[in-house]
Amino acid sequence: MEKTLHNILGEIRRTNAPLAPDALDRIIRARNREVAGPVRYVAKKKLLPFYQEAKEHRPEHWRTWGVSPAEEALLVRTLQVKPRRTASGVATVTVLTKPWPCSSACLYCPNDVRMPKSYLHDEPACQRAERNWFDPYLQVTARLRTLHQMGHVTDKVELIVLGGTWSDYPEAYQIWYMHELFRALNDMGCETAVERESETRRKQYRDAGIACERDDLANWAAEAQARVTAGDASYNETVRNLYACGTHVDGNGWVAAAQWQTATFPQLEALQRKNESTEHRCVGLVVETRPDAVTPKRLAMLRRLGCTKLQMGIQSLDERILAANHRGIGVDRMQQAFEFARIFGFKTHAHFMTNLLGATPEGDAADYRRMVEHPAFKPDEVKLYPCALVDGTGLVAHWRDGSWRPYTEQELVNLLAEDVLVTPPFTRISRMIRDISAHDIMTGNKKVNLRQLVDLELAKRSEPVQEIRSREIAFGAAANDELSLSEVAYETTNTHEVFLQWVAPGNRIAGFLRLSMPNADYIDAHVTALPIDAGEAMIREVHVYGRVAGLHQGGENAQHRGLGRMLIERACDIARENGYTAINVISAIGTRGYYRKQGFTDNGLYQQRSL
Known part of the structure; x- marks a missing residue:
């Protein structure tokens, strides 16, 4: 292992760049041929843990390798496994409640x-x-x-707490x-x-x-x-x-x-x-919850806990489909949940399912379009996935008697492609499948690369895709002078929203901010239940993309280049121009220090800056 690392470091020093996958593979294969055993002696996934162990537990020996900080950064880039995991700018950790x-x-x-x-x-x-x-x-x-x-x-x-309805606990x-x-x-x-x-x-x-x-x-x-x-x-x-x-x-x-x-x-x-x-x-x-569990009292509790985003199971906006699937939540209650979540500053992440009992591809397409276009909803993020038939569910009987069938692969791919194309530039489709093992699915889609199939279908259509995830700059790079600031304004039933985005060539997105300006009439009607006053705007999210950079370090790609600060200043200008006298931010616990540097002060459930 050590000899392999020295070979890799030698190539990094020669090129002063991280190694391409094929170059790394050649070094590993050559080393395995030298060792000549019945199994591979060296595997990529073992190299970085070996390096980290040597540095932490055998520091004197590690120092003899003479690895500079710059070389170490290139080595980590070369040996990193599944780089997409932190390409959106943060390390995501998902946990489940009991x-x-x-x-x-x-x-x-x-x-x-x-x-x-x-x-x-x-x-x-x-x-x-x-x-x-x-x-x-x-x-x-x-x-x-x-x-x-x-x-x-x-x-x-970013901590994601899953486990059904949070407030049931x-x-x-x-x-x-x-x-x-x-x-x-x-x-x-x-x-x-x-x-x-x-x-x-x-x-x-x-x-x-x-x-x-x-x-x-x-x-x-x-x-x-x-x-x-x-x-x-x-x-x-x-x-x-x-x-x-x-x-x-x-x-x-x-x-x-x-x-x-x-x-x-x-x-x-x-x-x-x-x-x-x-x-x-x-x-x-x-946290994950149901729309009928979203109330001002519970949202205030979530803010005290440190929450910044809600995942809500919407599944459908068709009352007939909701009733047939025993959902037990009406569309009016879903609208109220979105309104409360927005006014409290939360990011809204909707779960939406295709192929439920009673649904058709055409009806699903119209249903999804309604969710992303109707002023009552317009979620910030969507989990868009097909219904999977699992043993022990009530849906099994409908499959057996023929009243429900899974969509064919082509029907499903076409439907999801249409959904992507109508998704606005301020919405991110985070997922298209559940991580359900193929052996647990009785019938229907079992392909884990469903999104890739949808992307191939979209490539055939040559129509522009505006949703966020497809445009994230990820591992790419763009100089500040290549970026332009675009503002997308839209109305909801209780706010005027502005989505500010840094756009790179090719319509790639390097960062964005969600500005929410509540309607005065809505504030007046709910004043006793809300944590904000009339005349206060809200920053619901600031996100800068690119490979994760360490705190207080000059990062790669878009992070740590002042893009977030400039988005905040522009949001303050817009709110001031629209007559708002203060602006709140629903800051996460670990970003409080950053917002204090931007002129915000702690103010109850939020941080606030006078305009």
Whole structure:
């Protein structure tokens, strides 16, 4: 391994550039031929962890290699695994809450009793959660270690908390969960502290008798899962018994766990203040919820917890489709949820499903167009994916009697391509598939490269794509003088929005800002429930793209070039020109210091700057 690294460093020193994949592969293959064994001696994914281990644990030996900081940066670029993971400017870490009864019973939703409602234990993030007893601290530290070993900068972290409806969980658990997320980020600067705390937690869960190994969990849940799949028991009653949700069950390890899974707001706020200046900062915090759970009181609670974005299960805006699939939420309530979320400053991330019971490709296309164009909705982000048929769901009976069928691959690709083309420039389509294993899908799309197939279809059509993800500058680069500032204004039912974007040649996007200017009439009508006053505008998001750069470092591509500051100044000008006297920002905990430097002061749930 060491000889391979020296060969790679020699080539980097010769070219003064990161190695192309084919050049790296040639060096690795040549080394493996020298060693000549029955298996590969060197693999790319092992090289960077070997280098990191030598630097951390054998520093005197590592120094003999004579690696300069510039050479190390090029080496990391060369050996980085899955570079797309941080190409959008932040390191994303997804965690799951423990299983809990769900306030709904949708026809298409999986009923895996080992998971929160709608998730399956074979999904990658679910596997990580289960191995770590759904403990937020263990999930975050394990994931950040893995990303570090893959060569990713993890100074700026977006935390995504999945697990059904967040507000269904007890308030004490919600506070504790967030407390542990921030504790994990704060501890990551000290490997010894992380390992000591992690081992303490593992012992607690083991002593409580809670399993975390795949086979043990399969045996533990087998009988209960069979009853749910057969329809002899409900998901909710089964999960309530297995995890002692809200009740005391003698001998249940989750009862013991609940005793230490508590924290107070003062404890949480102390960790949040610390996170403002730690090595690993939270620059975004996302929770998953249902539109009918979105209320001013709950949104205020989410802001205290540090949240900045909401994922909401919309699925459809067709009342007939919603009723047929037992969604239990009307379109009027969905509109109210979007309005409340916008006025509180949250980014809105809508889940939208095609191919539900009663749907057609033509109807789905019209339904999606309504969501992205109607002033009541216009989400900032969308998860757009086809319904997957999973055993144990109510949809199985409709498949068997012929009242539901999966779209063909071509129908699905054509539909998703049409959806992409009508998506406006201020909306990002973050995903097109769920991470459901092929063996869990009874029928329908099983291709993990569905988005690639859609992109190929779009290339044939030669029509411009405006949605954000397709235009992200990612690994590209553009000089500041190549960028132009574009402003896209649009109306919602309760705000005037302006999407400011730095655009590079080829319509690539290098950064953007979401400015929201609430309608005075809406503020007056809801004044007692809102945390803002009339005359206050809101910055709902600032994002600069490019490979993640470390905090306080000159980064590559668009980050750390003043683009965010210029977006903020322009947003302040626009708000002032429209008669607003102050501007708020829904800052994440780890970005508070940045906004203070831009003239904002702490002001309750937000930071504010006078205009």
